[in-house]
Amino acid sequence: MLAAGGAAAFYAPRALGQQAARVVVVGGGFAGASCARALKRLNRDLAVTLIEPSERFIACPFSNTVIAGLRDLEGQQFGYDGLKRVGIEVVPQAAVTVDAHARRVTVADGTTFDYERLVMAPGIELRLDAIPGYDEAAAEAMPHAWKAGTQTLTLRRQLASMEDGGVVVMSVPASPYRCPPGPYERASLIAHYLKTHKPRSKLIVLDAKDRFSKQGLFEAAWQALYPGLLEWVSLSFGGQVTAVEPADMTLVTDFARHRSDVANVIPPQRAGAIAAAAGVADQTGWCPIDPVTFESRLQPGIHVIGDAAIAGAMPKSAFAADSQAKVCAAAVAGLLRGEAPRAQKLVNTCYSLVGPDYGISVAGVYHPRDGLLAEVEGAGGVSPADAPPSFRAEEARYAEAWFHTITSAVFG
Amino acid sequence: MPPAAPPCRRPLRHPIGRGGLWLIAAVLAFGGPAAAEIAPSGAASCSGCHGPPGDGGLVPSLAGRPAEEIVAALMQFNAGERAATVMDRIAKGFTDDEIRAIAEWLAGGGDQAAHSSQP
Numbered sequence A: 001m002l003a004a005g006g007a008a009a010f011y012a013p014r015a016l017g018q019q020a021a022r023v024v025v026v027g028g029g030f031a032g033a034s035c036a037r038a039l040k041r042l043n044r045d046l047a048v049t050l051i052e053p054s055e056r057f058i059a060c061p062f063s064n065t066v067i068a069g070l071r072d073l074e075g076q077q078f079g080y081d082g083l084k085r086v087g088i089e090v091v092p093q094a095a096v097t098v099d100a101h102a103r104r105v106t107v108a109d110g111t112t113f114d115y116e117r118l119v120m121a122p123g124i125e126l127r128l129d130a131i132p133g134y135d136e137a138a139a140e141a142m143p144h145a146w147k148a149g150t151q152t153l154t155l156r157r158q159l160a161s162m163e164d165g166g167v168v169v170m171s172v173p174a175s176p177y178r179c180p181p182g183p184y185e186r187a188s189l190i191a192h193y194l195k196t197h198k199p200r201s202k203l204i205v206l207d208a209k210d211r212f213s214k215q216g217l218f219e220a221a222w223q224a225l226y227p228g229l230l231e232w233v234s235l236s237f238g239g240q241v242t243a244v245e246p247a248d249m250t251l252v253t254d255f256a257r258h259r260s261d262v263a264n265v266i267p268p269q270r271a272g273a274i275a276a277a278a279g280v281a282d283q284t285g286w287c288p289i290d291p292v293t294f295e296s297r298l299q300p301g302i303h304v305i306g307d308a309a310i311a312g313a314m315p316k317s318a319f320a321a322d323s324q325a326k327v328c329a330a331a332v333a334g335l336l337r338g339e340a341p342r343a344q345k346l347v348n349t350c351y352s353l354v355g356p357d358y359g360i361s362v363a364g365v366y367h368p369r370d371g372l373l374a375e376v377e378g379a380g381g382v383s384p385a386d387a388p389p390s391f392r393a394e395e396a397r398y399a400e401a402w403f404h405t406i407t408s409a410v411f412g
Numbered sequence B: 001m002p003p004a005a006p007p008c009r010r011p012l013r014h015p016i017g018r019g020g021l022w023l024i025a026a027v028l029a030f031g032g033p034a035a036a037e038i039a040p041s042g043a044a045s046c047s048g049c050h051g052p053p054g055d056g057g058l059v060p061s062l063a064g065r066p067a068e069e070i071v072a073a074l075m076q077f078n079a080g081e082r083a084a085t086v087m088d089r090i091a092k093g094f095t096d097d098e099i100r101a102i103a104e105w106l107a108g109g110g111d112q113a114a115h116s117s118q119p
């Protein structure tokens, strides 16, 4: 029945009188929860099952403000009642195997779910095999806080109990990783915390890159707001962390050993583990997809959206995950009716807070081109370099408004 | 570009004089339920920031606003003639035809129209 490896294989619409088509979604984050909802909106007769082990989703956007003590983690948490209310079956289990041939997902308690189409949105897995010394135990001493939750609170607590005059060291990975501007927003807000509460302290950012998202805007703001407090060390200047020694809180580069009082190690990442188990991740650890339907290039019948996917020029952001989710849902709903998918443009907008009332943004418009999602030329870009403080304050308010709107739309 | 203009039974009150828009608008208006279901190119992203009517948010809701109003705003953003923080950067990624299609869809309720049909 299934053409082996033929991701573009076409699927006959179901015969009349059959049960409603079943779409299974794995992962109830921004991508998966949004996709499940969009599928139900597009066709309320679809049987949509969302497989997600956590009772409550803890959102990463704005979690940097939690670390800086500006907000509490409670405001980051969202449940799945809104999804249940619109008729989505929510299964509080982790998916453990996917049989792409039999079109069947098995969850932790052994229950199986058959699907006609599967949407995988498992987000990321932090690679604890990438930096020598940075394993599970090290992640307790030197938290990544790159999945929001207890890690976020650990880093916040460590900063709060650090003495004034301490040294905070961050380690930032090479691309691709979740939320390209996220480490620099975090550096900014940690600097804000130090400036406000522990002004004799210092923050060193060790980076495995020479350039980063919204760099000009970040650097100008750091100069203005946190002079002498925040030092960014690029790859060329020895920023790449080659090992960590959690016992004495040291980060090692080819050039130096950085002793820290608080260390935030953001390790390299890959797609959530279930993606590899399902055979949709390639040797990079991420999932190649068709840019029109988000169908896997490796396994027909499985679509991959959100951070796990290789979405070309689109960054791994919650905004992008939600945009992809809705485009993917439309493609899946159409394919189940036997309709040919239509190419769609997608938008991304990512805000970063450099201080509580200082927001900056990057936006982009993307379209399928040469098998990838490419940027639409002439569109997008970052906030103006010469904007007045009122503009920065306005973007900070828009950032908050965005978070409220998207979380209400996806989880509300 | 569609080969021939279908009869336009819902003339636009304020034509904005950009070539091609009329035809597309007419095609969209009579596209049938299937076309109404799936958002036109780019439109699915709007609800990332623009919430449902009456949500009291800082970013205005667009669902159910007149298409002409949305077209006019997007054209101004696109041409850099209207003050903006991000909408100028986003609108530049869309053609006149795409803007028209998005506006028509939002005017018809967009995502919200689909929402209210829930049981």
Ligand SMILES: Cc1cc2nc3c(=O)[nH]c(=O)nc-3n(C[C@H](O)[C@H](O)[C@H](O)COP(=O)(O)OP(=O)(O)OC[C@H]3O[C@@H](n4cnc5c(N)ncnc54)[C@H](O)[C@@H]3O)c2cc1C
Residues within 6 Å of the ligand: A026, A027, A028, A029, A030, A031, A032, A051, A052, A053, A054, A057, A059, A060, A061, A062, A063, A064, A093, A094, A095, A096, A121, A122, A123, A124, A145, A146, A147, A178, A179, A182, A186, A272, A273, A274, A305, A306, A307, A308, A316, A317, A318, A319, A320, A321, A349, A350, A351, A352
């Ligand atoms: C500090 C920080 C700040 C950020 N700020 C922003 C921002 O301002 N704006 C923005 O747009 N983005 C931001 N992001 C990025 C954003 O959080 C991610 O891009 C987004 O969460 C991706 O959505 P996703 O659905 O792909 O993954 P996730 O949201 O991580 O969801 C994945 C879900 O899959 C579930 N899952 C995993 N494995 C399984 C399995 N086997 N079975 C079932 N379920 C499974 C997980 O439990 C999880 O709920 C930020 C990220 C960080 C770390």
